[in-house]
Amino acid sequence: MTDSQLTHFNAEGRAHMVDVSEKNTTDRTAAAIATLKMDAHTLELIRQGKMKKGDVLAVAQVAGIMAAKKTSDLIPMCHPIPLTKVDISFQERSDTELDVTATVKTTYVTGVEMEALTAVTAAALTVYDMCKAVDKAMVIAEVKLLEKTGGKSGDFHRAT
Amino acid sequence: MTDSQLTHFNAEGRAHMVDVSEKNTTDRTAAAIATLKMDAHTLELIRQGKMKKGDVLAVAQVAGIMAAKKTSDLIPMCHPIPLTKVDISFQERSDTELDVTATVKTTYVTGVEMEALTAVTAAALTVYDMCKAVDKAMVIAEVKLLEKTGGKSGDFHRAT
Amino acid sequence: MTDSQLTHFNAEGRAHMVDVSEKNTTDRTAAAIATLKMDAHTLELIRQGKMKKGDVLAVAQVAGIMAAKKTSDLIPMCHPIPLTKVDISFQERSDTELDVTATVKTTYVTGVEMEALTAVTAAALTVYDMCKAVDKAMVIAEVKLLEKTGGKSGDFHRAT
Amino acid sequence: MTDSQLTHFNAEGRAHMVDVSEKNTTDRTAAAIATLKMDAHTLELIRQGKMKKGDVLAVAQVAGIMAAKKTSDLIPMCHPIPLTKVDISFQERSDTELDVTATVKTTYVTGVEMEALTAVTAAALTVYDMCKAVDKAMVIAEVKLLEKTGGKSGDFHRAT
Amino acid sequence: MTDSQLTHFNAEGRAHMVDVSEKNTTDRTAAAIATLKMDAHTLELIRQGKMKKGDVLAVAQVAGIMAAKKTSDLIPMCHPIPLTKVDISFQERSDTELDVTATVKTTYVTGVEMEALTAVTAAALTVYDMCKAVDKAMVIAEVKLLEKTGGKSGDFHRAT
Amino acid sequence: MTDSQLTHFNAEGRAHMVDVSEKNTTDRTAAAIATLKMDAHTLELIRQGKMKKGDVLAVAQVAGIMAAKKTSDLIPMCHPIPLTKVDISFQERSDTELDVTATVKTTYVTGVEMEALTAVTAAALTVYDMCKAVDKAMVIAEVKLLEKTGGKSGDFHRAT
Structure with a gap:
């Protein structure tokens, strides 16, 4: 495949799950981020919740981890992948912005970018x-891949 | 509940699925949008794909519709809702921006905002x-509710 | 919609889950059948299994019932439907043919044809x-709707 | 059906999903409990976790609520039920015993006993x-229905 | 196991998921076909749909690929298998017959016959x-395995 | 990790799916048991059912096997694991007690204790x-791990 063509299409031009049986098993990681924009009051309420036993972010974190495991069930052309790690963290970017970051690992023939992106999306x-x-009116302002490592196509690190 | 408190917490401060058994069954709709930002070259490739038998957007559309039906399986505190309609459409906002819009309907005791948001994010x-x-480097930007109608809490129409 | 056009397409020509919110809630039933063609020896083995504690048909029956409940997760444009009954039965048509029949019921705004068809195929x-x-070399032959009742489009009874 | 026969079997003696289409829609509730028996040291660690941002019980609670929604996907002969409320709480019975309780509600033609039981077992x-x-060596002990209300078969309240 | 006995039964005669832990990891493929019989008018409508952006076969293809990934969730005794490729294609056999073919690959200890059969069934x-x-009245006239390769039991190629 | 700390928490104190990418792939087994306590009359009815074509235990067995495959979808921090064997058996402990036992195998980097426990729970x-x-009033009196083998943390055999 050259850099200028879409995969996921078979000879008839129809979508298919691409053949990865000849790819090498290697360690692969991916990290993704989603940024939520909300009222300062809303973020304050979430922050207070952190102090309590059950908080918004605790539920969002479980949702993100479980969603990572459902990626191949949600995204039609994704391969099922044996995930070896999923971690999600939250960070306040400002009084009105909350970042959700996910890091995912596998040792397999294809990468986990979609798992990381699905995890932050479900958490958000x-x-x-x-x-x-x-x-x-809260907005999920940006969902994007931060980096991926492993695999033949080379690493990706988003320019900041 | 007043306007300034989070629902989804029980008396112990833990998350729960809120009781909707006393709410009225009414017609409810919701519409949501996500905007994908990409290289002009990528959007051109997607556009060409539209001309073929199997295209990126046809797959994304099926993914969005199926994801709407999985909402209560993905978002922990969502109620299962009998959806009566899910529709997804795509529109080019510029040479590098693609909008995904979803409209969802039900006749039930609680609304379908999450179903519309889940549909557009899965499609994106x-x-x-x-x-x-x-x-x-493609980014999923501005995932947000456009409007909702039906239910006691009143309609919502995003200011443009 | 006239009798000569496909539903499931929106104004752009893309597939969508059709709006059933204006349809009437009525009792609806559907029955479907699949016929398995196999070696006489295989059917004999299945028959003997019936005499034991755990048999092929007992497992197939559970599979068919559980699959009926997954129909809207398998068939992209199907609505989720609150099933009120699923029953599956088996009948030997000849020494080499086994029929699987499913009957499904609901009281809802749309029918259960796909649920009955999904049940018999999963069982088969x-x-x-x-x-x-x-x-x-066993073949699953003649998967078809036997009948449906309820709903505005009228009943269907397959001519024999 | 008399009180002395098992339902869930059709005329051939095979299991089926019983027909509930003639039953009345009423408010129905169920409550179930499970008791975990563990080392005092383990319970102490869980207790400390409660003080932190993410604790064992917060995850268990989300798991229980999500499992309630999956009941008809796990228990073969269960009908899909539109749950209107799921709440889970934890209580220390002694230094080595932790109770998990779930209450579930619906307004439907069949009850939610299995949803309450599934919720507490998944949480446990x-x-x-x-x-x-x-x-x-931790043990999940005494998983049982505490009570159910609604429906023709009458209420059930476990003798204590 | 000799050629004349059913697997999937344990010592008590009950069904179980057979132990494949001692089998060799090898490349395995399977291909299956389903043939739909319909009115010439219906096939004509499907054919026209191919010319449009969203067509019946594009949706069926996504459904088939996603169903292949759900096989072990649908067929009780199937092992979960890491699929490395799923491809589906359509071919008109006559004016009233449409073939759906699926090819599936894995590198694993057990084969993917059921995945190929599930894919064509869901697409049909x-x-x-x-x-x-x-x-x-449309009928799924035949669903059958075309071939399998890999694994100790030898290859299978259906006689034509 | 020392013996006195809970895993499943990241540096922020939040739950995560622990990194198993450095663990060794080995053969792993686990066995679990659940004991049901019921009226002697109920157990008698189940026993009679065994004699028929479709019995309670045949359905429970399928449910247990299918649930083992859903473990990572039910238990939030569980890794998806490629199961190579699941077997379930039933044994009467007394006139009022029924044991459900499950044995599960994998060749992987992490163990299958949760799969065995989930299987017996779903069957019960x-x-x-x-x-x-x-x-x-029937009670699931005890659910517990019987033994596990394989993996660095050593084998576990419950004292009887």
Whole structure:
């Protein structure tokens, strides 16, 4: 495949799950981020929740980890991948912005970019769900791949 | 519940699936949008794909519709909802931006905002997956609710 | 919609989950059948299995019932439907033919034809799976709707 | 059906999903409990976890709620039920015993006993999973229905 | 196991998921076919759909690929298998017959016959679903294994 | 990790799916048991069912095997594991007690204790479901790990 063509299409031009049976098994990692923009009041409520037994971010974190495991069930052309690690963390970027970051690992023939992206998306949607009663206008402002390592196509590190 | 408190927490401060058994069954709709930002070359490739039998957007559309049906399996505190309609459409906003819009309907005791948001994010993730061989830097931007109607809490229409 | 056009397409010509929110809630039933064709020896082995504690058909039956509940997760444009009954039965048509029949009921705004068809195919695939060590050439033949009742489009009874 | 016969069997003696289409839609609730028996040291570690941002019980609670929604996918003859509420709570019965309780509600034609039981067992299994590195001998004891209300068969309240 | 006995039964005569832990990891492939019989008018409508952006076969293809990944969730005694390729294609056999073919690959200890059969079945059911408004009498006439390679039991090629 | 700390928490104190990418692939087994306590009359009815074509235990067995495959979808921090064997058996401990035992195998980097425990739990819940019309007071009295082998942490054999 050259850099200028889409994979996932067979000879008829239809989508298929690409053949990875000849690819090498290597350690592979991916990290992705989603940034939520909300009212300062909403973020304050989430922050207070952290102090309690059950908080928004604890639920979002579980949602993100479980979603990573469902990636191949959600994204049609994704291969099922034996994930060896999923970790999610949250960081306040400002008084109105919350970052969700996921790192995923596998030792397999194909990478885990989609798993990392699915994890942060599901975590961000869960934050929205749990806060929508007070802030329906909340936006998931950006979802993007931060980096990937492993595999023949080379590493990717997003320029900052 | 007042406008300033988070739902989804029980008396112990833990998350729970809120009781909707006393809410009224009404017609409810929701619409959500996500905007993909990519290289002009990538969008050109997607556009060409539209001309063929199997295209990126056809797969993304199926992914979005199927994801809407999985919402309560992905978002921990969401109720299972009998969806009566899911529709997804794509629109080019510029040479490097593609909008994904979803509209969802139900006749039930709780709304379908999360289903619309889940549909657009799954469709957007699928576009990313099918194009990542040529454009790993693609970003899913501005995932947000456009409007909701029905239910006691009143309608929501995003200011533009 | 007239009788000569396909539903499931929106104004752009793309597939969508059709709007059933204006349809009436009525009792609806559907029945479907699949016929397995196999070696007489294989059917004999299945028959003997019936005499034991765990038999091929007991597993196939559970598979068919569980698959009926997964229909909207398997068939992209199917609505989730609250099934009120699923029943599966087996009948030997000849020394080499085994029929699988499913009847499904709901009280809802759309019908259960796909649930009945999904149930018989999953049951038939399970029979194949459990017998393939001895009969890989087994064929699942004539998967078809037997009848449906309820709903505005009228009843359907297959001519025999 | 008399009180002395098992349901879930059709005329051939095979299991089926019983027909509930003639049953009345009423409010229905169920509560179930499971008791975990563990080392005092293990319970102490769980207790300390409660003080932190992410704790064992927060994860177990999400697991229990999500499992309630999967009941009809796990228990073959269960009907899919539109749950209107799921709540889980934890209580220390002694220095070595932790109770998990779930209450579930619906307004539907059949009851939610299995959803409550599935919720407490999934929550208890999650506690086990998160503590098994320090206490493999932990036991999930006394999983049982506490009460059910609604429906024609009458209420059930466990004698204490 | 001799050629004349069913596997999938344990010592008590009950079904189990057979032990494959001693089998060799090898490249394995399977191909299956399903043939749909319909009105010439229906096939004509599907054919026209191919010319449009979203067509019946594009949806059926996604359904087939996603179903292949769900095989072990549908067929009770199937092992979860890390699929490395799934491809589906369509071919008109006559004016009233449409073939759906799937090829599946893995590098694992057990084969992918069931994945190929599940893929063509789900794709065929999806075609039925999307056309049933105009042709309820459509039949899935035959579902069968075309070939399998890899594994100790030897290759299988259906006689034509 | 020392013997006195809980895993499954990251540096922020939040739950994560622990990194197993450096662990060795070895053969691993686990066995678990669940004991159901019921009326003698109920156990008698189950026993009679064994004689028929479709019995409670046949359904429970399928439920247990299928649940083992869903473990990582139910228990949030569990890794997806390629199971190579699942077997379930039933044994009467007394006139009022029924044991459900599961043995699970894999060749992988992490163990299958949770799969064995999930299997017996789902099987036991299925027995409850199919008998609850006659015996709502039935109790799952104990669910526990019997033994595990393989892996660096050493074998576990429950003292009897």
